[in-house]
Amino acid sequence: xxxxxxxxxxxxxxxxxxxxxxxxxxxxxxxxxxxxxxxxxxxxxxxxxxxxxxxxxxxxxxxxxxxxxxxxxxxxxxxxxxx
Numbered sequence: 001x002x003x004x005x006x007x008x009x010x011x012x013x014x015x016x017x018x019x020x021x022x023x024x025x026x027x028x029x030x031x032x033x034x035x036x037x038x039x040x041x042x043x044x045x046x047x048x049x050x051x052x053x054x055x056x057x058x059x060x061x062x063x064x065x066x067x068x069x070x071x072x073x074x075x076x077x078x079x080x081x082x083x
């Protein structure tokens with residue numbers, strides 16, 4: 001989907017921010033984790049679809065799913081730590 005490390009870094013930032021905008025609910029994820037989640041979503045989109053607009057759609061949806069999973073894990077750990 002992107003070329004090289006910096007391509008995935010910049011593309012991951014864009015995809016991660018779009019995922020955060022499109023996902024409803026509270027956002028307890030920092031900038032670095034947003035970029036990482038977006039880059040992983042871009043890698044998933046590039047792996048399964050390849051190139052084109054459909055790869056962007058798959059990447060954003062993948063990033064939204066990863067963001068929701070990250071927040072579910074983070075909130076469980078945070079709730080357990082408060083006990």
